Amino acid sequence: MSLFRLLDDRHPLRGRLAMGVEYDGSAYCGWQRLKHAASVQGELERALCRVASQPVTVHASGRTDSGVHATRQVVHFDAPAPRSEKAWVFGVNANLARDVAVRWVREVPDDFHARFKALARRYRYLILNQMSRPVLERANVTWCRDPLDADAMHRAAQALVGEHDFSSFRAAGCQSKTPWRHLHFIEVRRHGPLVVVDVQGNAFLHHMVRNIVGALVSVGRGEQGEGYLAELLALKDRTLSDVTAPACGLHFVDSLYDGAWGLPQEPLGPNLLAFLGEWTGERELPDCPMVEFRRGRPLAVGNGAMDEEDDA
Template sequence: MRIVLGVEYDGSRFYGWQRQQTVISVQQVVEESLGKIANHPVKVTCAGRTDAGVHATAQVVHFDTDSVRHRSAWTIGINGFLPESVSVRWFKETSDDFHARFSATARRYRYIIHNSTLRSGILARGVTTFFAPLDHELMHEAAQYLVGRQDFSAFRAVNCQANTPIRDLSHIRISRMGDYVILDVRANAFLHHMVRNIVGSLLLIGSGEKPINWIKTLLTDKDRTKAGATAKPNGLYLVDVTYPEKFDLPRKPLGPLFLAD
């Protein structure tokens, strides 16, 4: 049978999602823990491969197994083997035509900026601190140039392996709650470092170094070297993955990430 899991993790503890030979990854600890429950090697496929330091409250994975276990084994059981920085949040049996990556119709990320002259001692691994004052309203206005079906070459990592830079971005919002500036963005898919590169450019606008229409110029020029630096991974969270209703997957709240759903 094919099983789908919702997985949450603190990415600061790992060198990204994807399994690697010499460093620890989220995929490795999930597969090893599942193998102990299934009593056979397990290979999982995820909705989106997050980079080193990037977090997830709503990663989705699937795997196949012939092992019959009580549903609690795939949640409470596996959590007993996982490190405290990783947790399975839900479980569902599904059909063979479900694929965690290719069945997804949209992904949603949030990026949290601690905008303060003093860094946090507790939240350092979960937010990105920016010391200069930021005008979140200017950032939001500039970000609206990115909405729609666009060529995001200016925000694509040099080593991105995607076949095309074209992505359909359905919304991007920047808001503030106290010292925290929150970017919320949803698209059909994202290029490598796309969100962090967008954030890096919007920070230049929010701090007054660049005008609002600079984002439009970057889209037109399609030149990564002209855009802002890649923002740090600390503040980035995969918070939602959308699938067709026929799969009837659980929908969980986005969690305590400063904004309501």
């Protein structure tokens, strides 16, 4: 997919539409609409309503918590009125706050569902590891002034790959029915002053990624050994685990779907990591129950791997 292309302004899009959304979560209580605080969902629905001249309800691929960012949040909605591709993208963006933007829109079959058809979700956590505090990047990274051993963090994190009970890494208020999740991969890499934790799984528990990062930082500082993550995983007790990393460093960078849906492929964000050059859908997904089930090839399901995500 090219980074630049003309948007069609002649042919109205009808029925169910999928849309890619990017946002800076700093000013929002999170994705989910709330009556008492600003939310990304509420902001997007308000803008869609102005373009459609009717109420619109959107469904997202996954919820993000207060202060968490997204570069590829995929949503779907049933269009109450026909509008062209250009009208949906430019029209909605004209009515959105500057910290939320629509990237693309596509017609999809009526059985597409942004949440229930997603094969995987992917997050990147950015740590700026330098002596001085961040200025230009301050809203998009977490600052750590102590030297971090990214290689040790990466080795420690490999204990989490696969299907496990992640009770030690779920928030106390997590509403998920099961603590079991399947982590497809987790990588920790240093790029100059940036230490990036890149993680993909079938779904995530409330604060799961931030709690994992909090423990990994303890390993990176040398306060804990490389077996620390495996020890915490075995405990299955959040009260015996580590701190929760700040929300500002967390970015929801990908929702993966079967290629048959025809959703656009995009460079993975955030733009601070554009030099990595990776696009969505490049990596092979593991043969696990949820992936096979959502591709229409049901397998035996164990340990709650089909359960949906909460806020990461």
